[in-house]
Amino acid sequence: MSQELYTNLAIFVLSLLVGFEVISKIPATLHTPMMSGANAIHGVVVVGAILVALEANTVTFYVIAFIAAFLGAINVSGGYVVTDRMLEMFSKPKDKGNKGGDK
Amino acid sequence: MSGLMTLVSLCYLISAICYVIGLHMMRTPKTARNGNRLSFVGMIIAVVMTFLIVLKKNDTTMSAWLVLLVALILGVGYGVYRARTVKMTDMPQLVSLFNAVGGGAAAAIGTFDYLSKQNGVSLPVAFSLPVILDLIIGSVTFSGSLIATGKLAGKVSGKPITFPGAKLLNGIVVIIILAAIVLTVGFPTNVWTLVTAIVASLIFGILMTIPIGGADMPVVVSLLNAFTGLAVAMAGFVIDNQVLIIAGALVGAAGTILTLQMAAAMNRSVANIIAGGFGTGDSGGASAADDVPVNVKETSADDIGVQLAYAKNVMIVPGYGLAAAQAQHEVAELAKLLTDNGINVNYAIHPVAGRMPGHMNVLLAEVNVPYDQMKQLEDANSMFENTDVSLVIGANDVTNPAAREPNTAISGMPILDVDKSKSIVVIKRSMSTGYAGIQNALFSNDKTSMFFSDAKKGLQEIIASTKEYLDQ
Numbered sequence: 001m002s003q004e005l006y007t008n009l010a011i012f013v014l015s016l017l018v019g020f021e022v023i024s025k026i027p028a029t030l031h032t033p034m035m036s037g038a039n040a041i042h043g044v045v046v047v048g049a050i051l052v053a054l055e056a057n058t059v060t061f062y063v064i065a066f067i068a069a070f071l072g073a074i075n076v077s078g079g080y081v082v083t084d085r086m087l088e089m090f091s092k093p094k095d096k097g098n099k100g101g102d103k
Numbered sequence: 104m105s106g107l108m109t110l111v112s113l114c115y116l117i118s119a120i121c122y123v124i125g126l127h128m129m130r131t132p133k134t135a136r137n138g139n140r141l142s143f144v145g146m147i148i149a150v151v152m153t154f155l156i157v158l159k160k161n162d163t164t165m166s167a168w169l170v171l172l173v174a175l176i177l178g179v180g181y182g183v184y185r186a187r188t189v190k191m192t193d194m195p196q197l198v199s200l201f202n203a204v205g206g207g208a209a210a211a212i213g214t215f216d217y218l219s220k221q222n223g224v225s226l227p228v229a230f231s232l233p234v235i236l237d238l239i240i241g242s243v244t245f246s247g248s249l250i251a252t253g254k255l256a257g258k259v260s261g262k263p264i265t266f267p268g269a270k271l272l273n274g275i276v277v278i279i280i281l282a283a284i285v286l287t288v289g290f291p292t293n294v295w296t297l298v299t300a301i302v303a304s305l306i307f308g309i310l311m312t313i314p315i316g317g318a319d320m321p322v323v324v325s326l327l328n329a330f331t332g333l334a335v336a337m338a339g340f341v342i343d344n345q346v347l348i349i350a351g352a353l354v355g356a357a358g359t360i361l362t363l364q365m366a367a368a369m370n371r372s373v374a375n376i377i378a379g380g381f382g383t384g385d386s387g388g389a390s391a392a393d394d395v396p397v398n399v400k401e402t403s404a405d406d407i408g409v410q411l412a413y414a415k416n417v418m419i420v421p422g423y424g425l426a427a428a429q430a431q432h433e434v435a436e437l438a439k440l441l442t443d444n445g446i447n448v449n450y451a452i453h454p455v456a457g458r459m460p461g462h463m464n465v466l467l468a469e470v471n472v473p474y475d476q477m478k479q480l481e482d483a484n485s486m487f488e489n490t491d492v493s494l495v496i497g498a499n500d501v502t503n504p505a506a507r508e509p510n511t512a513i514s515g516m517p518i519l520d521v522d523k524s525k526s527i528v529v530i531k532r533s534m535s536t537g538y539a540g541i542q543n544a545l546f547s548n549d550k551t552s553m554f555f556s557d558a559k560k561g562l563q564e565i566i567a568s569t570k571e572y573l574d575q
Binding site for chain 2: 002004005008011012013015016017018019020022023026027030031032033034035036037038039040041042043044045046047048049050051052053054055056057060061062064065066067068069070071072073074075076077078079080081082083084085086087088
C-alpha cells in the first residue's frame with residue numbers, strides 16, 4: 001500500500017469516528033437543521049469540482065466539469081443559506097423588532 | 104511539499120476543524136447558528152485555497168476558466184435563490200434536492216478523472232476502487248434523492264409504488280453493479296464499464312426509493328445525506344484531496360447516526376425501511392385498522408371555542424397539515440390567547456410529525472413558541488391524562504392507536520397518546536388517510552370531535568369564537 005493511500009485511509013477512518021462522536025445525542029428539535037448543516041458540509045464537493053474543472057481541455061471534459069461545478073455550487077451555497085434560515089428562527093426569541101430577518 | 108502546498112494543506116486542516124466544531128455547536132439551539140457559520144467560514148477557506156492552487160499551476164485554458172466560472176455563478180445563483188425563497192414547508196424537499204446535486208457532483212468528478220486516464224490502461228486498485236464506488240454511490244444518491252424530492256413535493260405519488268418483477272429487476276441491477284465493480288478494479292479502463300455502472304446505479308436509486316412510503320421519507324432523505332457524504336469522500340480519494348475525504352466521512356458518519364436516531368424514533372430498523380416493508384401492503388395490508396367504522400362526530404368552531412375557553416390544560420398536537428396550511432402564526436396566536444387567560448398550553452411534538460424530524464419544532468420556533476412549551480414524545484405522553492382538550496391540527500399517523508396493535512402498517516411506532524386526554528378535537532381537511540395510508544381509529548373515538556377545515560382558516564374561526572367566550 002502506498003504511503004499516500006495509507007494516509008488517506010487513516011484520515012477517512014478517523015473522520016468517520018469523529019463524525020459518530022460529534023453528532024450523537026441530538027435533540028429532535030435540531031434534527032432537521034442538523035441534517036441540513038451536514039448537507040451543506042458535503043457541499044465541499046465543489047472544491048473537487050474546481051480542481052478537476054481546470055484540467056479540462058476537450059468538449060467532453062468541459063461538459064462534465066460544468067456539471068460537477070454547477071451541481072457542487074448549488075449544494076454548497078443553497079445548503080448554507082437554507083440552514084442559516086432554519087437556525088435564524090431559533091435565535092430570535094425576543095429581539096424580533098431589531099431586525100426582521102435578512103430575507 | 105512546496106511552500107504553497109504546505110500552506111494549502113494547513114488551511115484545509117483549519118477548514119476541517121471548522122466543520123467538526125461547527126457540527127458540534129449545532130447540537131444546542133443556542134450555538135447552532137454560529138456553528139453553521141463557523142462551518143461556512145471553513146468552506147470559504149477551502150474554496151479560496153483551492154483557487155490559490157490552480158492559479159499557481161497556471162496551465163489552465165481560458166475555456167476551462169470560463170466553463171468553471173459560469174458553472175459556479177449559475178450554481179450559486181440558483182442555490183441561493185432556492186434557499187432564500189423556499190417556504191418553510193418545502194424545506195425537506197430542498198434538502199433532498201441538495202443531496203441529489205451533491206451526489207451528482209461527486210459522480211461527475213469520478214467520471215472526469217476516470218475518463219482522463221487513457222483507455223485500455225490498467226489502474227491501481229487504490230484509484231479504481233474509489234472511482235467506481237464514487238460513481239455508484241453518487242449516482243444512486245442522485246436519482247434516489249430526486250425521487251425523494253418528488254415524493255415530498257407531491258410530484259411523485261407518496262404511496263409506495265411497486266410493480267410485478269420489481270424484485271427481479273432489482274436483482275439484475277445489483278448484479279450489473281457488482282460486475283461493474285469487478286470489471287473496473289480487475290481490468291483495464293473501459294468507458295463502457297463506466298457508462299453501464301452509471302446507468303445501473305441511476306436505475307437502482309429509483310428502484311430503491313419508489314417502493315418506500317411517504318411516511319418513511321425523512322429517514323430516507325437522511326440516509327441519502329449520509330450516502331452523499333460517502334460519495335464525496337470517495338471523490339476525495341480519487342483526486343487525492345484530504346478536505347473532501349474529511350468532510351465527506353464526517354457527513355457520512357453523522358448522517359448515519361441521524362438516520363439511526365430517526366428510525367429509532369419510529370421504532371423501525373433502517374434495513375426494514377429499505378426493504379420496503381412499511382405500508383407497501385405486504386405487511387398485513389388488510390389489517391384491523393382498515394376496518395375501523397368511520398362514524399365520526401363533526402363539530403363547529405363555536406363548540407371548540409367553548410371547550411377551550413373553559414379548559415385548564417390544553418395540548419396542541421401539530422402535524423403536517425399545520426405546515427401545509429402555513430398556520431403556525433394562527434396556532435401561536437391561539438396559544439397566546441389561552442395563556443393570557445390563565446390556561447396552560449403545551450405542544451406535543453412527535454419526533455417524526457411533519458415530513459422531517461424536527462419539522463414541527465422549526466415551524467413553531469418561527470413564531471416564537473417558547474421551548475419549554477414544546478413537549479417531546481415521552482413528556483407529552485405523561486401529560487395527556489391531565490389534559491382537558493387535545494387539539495390535533497393536521498396530524499394523523501403519529502396519533503393513530505393502530506400502532507399499538509400488531510400487523511398494521513405502523514405497528515410498533517411510538518405514538519402520542521392523544522386518546523388518553525379528556526376531550527379531543529381534530530382539525531383536518533377531510534377523512535383521508537395519512538402518509539401511512541391507513542384509517543385512524545382516533546377519529547371515531549367517542550371523545551373525539553372532528554372539525555373539517557383547512558388548518559389556517561379553521562384556527563382563525565376558533566380564535567374568534569374562543570375570544571367571544573373568554574370575554575364573557
